[in-house]
Amino acid sequence: MRRSLLATLAVTLVSPWATADLRWPPAAAELSDMPVVLTPARLRQPQTEVPGSVTVIDRALIEASGARELYQLMRLVPGMAAVNVDGNVPTVAYHPTQARDTRRMLVLVDGRSVYQPGFARVLWNDIPLAIADIERIEISRGPNAAAYGANAYTGIINIITRHPADVTDTTVAARAGNNGVRDVRLTDGRRWHSGAIRLTATQRADDGYDARQSVFGYPQRDSKRIETLDSRGIQHLSERDTLEFFAGGSRSTLQRPANEALLDFVDYTELPREDNQAAFLQLRWSREISDRHHLRVQAYGQRSRSMTRQQLCTLDPVTGTRGPGGGIFYSREARELYEANGRDLAATLAGLTADPGVAGRYMVLASSGAPAFCHGLRQDIREQRADLEIEDTLALHDRVRLVSGASIRHERASSQFFLRGTHENHSHALFANLELNPLDPLHINLGGFYQHDDINGTAFSPRLAIIWTPAPGHGVRLVRSEAVRSVDAYEDQADTRVYPTRLPAAIRDNAASLLGWSSPELFVTQRSEGGLEPERILARELGYFGRIGQFEIDVRFFNESLTRLISRAVNPFVFEARNADRVDHRGWEAQWGWRLHRSHLLRVTAARVLTDASVRTERRMIARNSGSLLWRFDVADGWLLSTAYYLAKDYNDFRYEQATLQLARRQRIGPTELELRAVIEHRFSDHPVVFQENRHRDRSLYWLSAALSF
Secondary structure (H helix, E strand, O other): OHHHHHHHHHHHOOOOOOOOOOOOOOOHHHHOOOOEEOOOOOOOEEHHHOOOEEEEEEHHHHHHHOOOOHHHHHHHOOOEEEEEEEOOEEEEEEOOOOOOOOOOOEEEEOOEEOOEOOOOEOOHHHOOOOHHHEEEEEEEEOOOHHHHOOOOOOEEEEEEEOOHHHOOOEEEEEEEEOOOOEEEEEEEEEEEOOEEEEEEEEEEEEOOOOOOOEEOOEEOOOOEEEEEEEEEEEEEOOOOEEEEEEEEEEEEEEEOOOOHHHOOOEEEEEEEEEEEEEEEEEEEEEEEEEOOEEEEEEEEEEEEEEEEEEEEEEEOOOOOOEOHHHHHHHOHHHHHHHHHOOOOHHHHHHOOOOOHHHHHHHHHHHOOOOOOOEEEEEEEEEEEEEEEEEEEEEEEEOOEEEEEEEEEEEEEEEEOOOOOEEEEEEEEEEEEEEEEEEEOOEEEEEEEEEEEEOOOEEEEEEEEEEEEOOOOOEEEEEEEEEEEEOOOHHHHHOEEOOOEEOOOHHHHOOHHHHHOOOOOOOOOOEEOOOOOOOEEEEEEEEEEEEEEOOEEEEEEEEEEEEEEEOOOOEOOOOEOOOOOEEEEEEEEEEEEEEEEEOOEEEEEEEEEEEEEEOOHHHHOOOOOEEEEEEEEEEEEOOEEEEEEEEEEEEEOOEEEEEEEEEEEEEEEEOOEEEEEEEEEEEEOOOOOOOOOOOOOOOOEEEEEEEEEEO
16 A cells, blocks of 8 residues: 555656646536535545545534634534643643643644644644634544644644635624633724735633632642734735735733642742743745646744743752752752662652762751752743645546645754753655546545654655445545654653752852852753654544435544554653553544524534553543534524533543533624624533643633624
């Protein structure tokens, strides 16, 4: 299979010809009664013919969901977890494994990847995008590296924003509710004879989990404040040429909890606060060479910065109180003992006061007359990416279509705390997806993505899909696909160094004599041994999509084998990165959509996932049984009533069960339009969300919003 796909890839990338009487894309009449998706194979296809399971969240569902934040929309996807696991930091993952990781799924916004491979994460808080500006979301459930490369590992979320020509007015919106909800949005759209532009600025804030509980004597803090700016513009250069530009950025401030790893030997004087900034610029040129040949060139650059600051006093290990003796943890002798103990943290702490070298250094500190060892700590991360991609779509025959292309990418990750400097990664890729229709009821999709980068070397991700369409509106698919999750810069290059900042002058100016070195560091340090291999997944799927009238159903039976997983702890205190673990998922998923009447929409999802894992941490976030139900009722002209229900049994042995009720009214007032919304979310149990500290004071959260368009 690999050889045939590589051969196909090589041949198709150098085949510029097309038969003269062929056309692409399919005529609108062919697709008028069938949902059309773009994501699975980078081709415009009826949903009966796509090489995989796809969930489409359109504007009708977005409005009906009542979602306040982007990540909450993913609760409508079968098999998807979308919750705030880490206080105010969302986790969104399909067939999730690690509770605080989103490192195994790719997320695109208008074709731009927001997955950050330097530290393998998606920062959902900082995606500069308002829910009101989303046209649709396509979620490919299952590996899709054959079309998008590494990190489209368990699935891919493709967010498509509203065309700027569809936004022709100015909208001012505000939202307020309990739990400190305070949101505002300003959107402005402008059109001219050959183009249009949309600009949106937002601000949102809330208090996170508001139970006001204490953790080890410190308050559980997880409020957030986020500001974003986003723009999309289009200029038609000619009848066949279009230039689009996208630009935006975000700024966020997150309260963070006390670090449990430090609590045994520190007192906090200022709890952690995380400040993030991000910005991007994207250009996309499209040319319709003919009605069967389309070329697209896209380039974008993005950068982000994250800084976490905190103030604390390191306690004296003998007295357990604040004093200069706390500096022993930052001494050269403590580091030497740690290295001598094979970087075993427990053994080092046990022998800290018994080691002669450490004991001598402690006496120097304790008798120095210096003030208490109080200082700051900073965790810094900077990431940059530049990407250039060329994509060519060609109808070779009325039964053969091909999309192929190439990309190059440069990435940079910098951190004195995690990497002790800057590390770069260069990559290049070739890809192709070939759609064949040898017989009327039979469709075959062959896809492959070849890539090479400095850290991971060479990888090839193939996919073979056979789709049988026994009747119009019905498709049965059999899919085999492979994918990789790249080793990130931190896993490969980790070199953690914890430097104290803002030390008292009496200690800072005499660091060499008091601590044994002029640039003191915490005795704990971690380094990656390197040599890690990409994580791999092999997925097999049997699926069916059908549409009868206004009723749609999609069913997926799957078997997924995840191997070479890097599952153990990788943090500044414990670093056990190795390709030692595996996870096996099997089960089924279904989603039903039914437009009972032009005023009624009913949507139901259900999933059952059975998981075997070599380590318990890989089972925390996967719910054996989960599902959702959403009903939308357009009561009368301008009135909307909707309700939704979500269930997951269980996240980390805790049941997640929630319902949402929304009432909205849209009213024209002369040349303006006023929209009012009331939303309430109710939780049916007192269970925390994944971890004990994630608790709300009230079971019900609510907010009211108003938007004025003119």
